[in-house]
Amino acid sequence: MSIAENVKQLLAELTEGVKLVAAAKTRTPDEIAEAVEAGIGIIGENYLQEAEKAYQEVGSKVKWHFIGHLQKNKVKKAVALFDMIETVDSVELAAEIDKRCSQIGKIMPVLIEINSGREAQKAGVYPENAEQLIKDITGMENIQVMGLMTMGPATIQEEELRACLRETKALFDSIRKAAMPNIEMKFLSMGMTDSYKIALEEGANMVRIGSRIFGRRG
Numbered sequence: 001m002s003i004a005e006n007v008k009q010l011l012a013e014l015t016e017g018v019k020l021v022a023a024a025k026t027r028t029p030d031e032i033a034e035a036v037e038a039g040i041g042i043i044g045e046n047y048l049q050e051a052e053k054a055y056q057e058v059g060s061k062v063k064w065h066f067i068g069h070l071q072k073n074k075v076k077k078a079v080a081l082f083d084m085i086e087t088v089d090s091v092e093l094a095a096e097i098d099k100r101c102s103q104i105g106k107i108m109p110v111l112i113e114i115n116s117g118r119e120a121q122k123a124g125v126y127p128e129n130a131e132q133l134i135k136d137i138t139g140m141e142n143i144q145v146m147g148l149m150t151m152g153p154a155t156i157q158e159e160e161l162r163a164c165l166r167e168t169k170a171l172f173d174s175i176r177k178a179a180m181p182n183i184e185m186k187f188l189s190m191g192m193t194d195s196y197k198i199a200l201e202e203g204a205n206m207v208r209i210g211s212r213i214f215g216r217r218g
């Protein structure tokens with residue numbers, strides 16, 4: 001099936017209120033443009049350079065979400081391009097985003113990345129440390145915390161994955177209930193091609209899908 005057909009099928013499948021992020025790593029600007037033509041409104045990029053190339057072709061008619069690991073020396077360029085950064089997992093990274101945004105007069109919506117599988121080598125803050133991280137970020141004037149994001153371990157059984165997603169959803173709800181100042185718990189970004197159906201059942205309202213749209217990566 002074509003990219004356009006995949007997008008249309010997926011959009012028809014998703015319920016109202018669920019945001020679809022097209023995860024575009026390794027895809028060409030033309031492939032991304034085709035997805036946008038078919039109705040994609042949010043592009044997720046893992047790499048700044050790929051995003052800059054795609055942005056030249058597609059431009060600001062869609063929203064751009066950063067979903068990769070953001071290095072400090074890339075923050076200045078990243079904040080100029082992206083509409084949301086989904087992968088904030090440290091005070092240091094948040095402080096750099098805040099600083100660079102203040103220089104260009106921008107308030108950056110961010111999601112806190114949760115390492116829901118508690119995998120030592122992976123990005124994201126452990127669930128038990130998320131609330132403290134958010135407290136440390138709330139005072140930053142050029143950052144708006146808008147929710148949580150998680151990947152979940154890649155190679156596990158469905159029940160284990162569900163447990164990770166469920167814990168992230170519970171955390172999302174508890175932070176929302178705590179009603180901290182300057183925090184708007186609006187988006188829960190979880191689920192990829194092989195897991196988005198499970199993630200939606202577990203309460204995600206934003207899914208990041210690559211292969212199901214663009215085909216398997218080479």
Ligand SMILES: *Cc1c(COP(=O)(O)O)cnc(C)c1O
Nearest residue numbers: 023067192193194208209210211
């Ligand atoms: C690649 C990627 C996705 C999408 O993965 P697929 O399995 O291709 O759907 C989602 N989120 C992040 C952070 C990614 O890097």
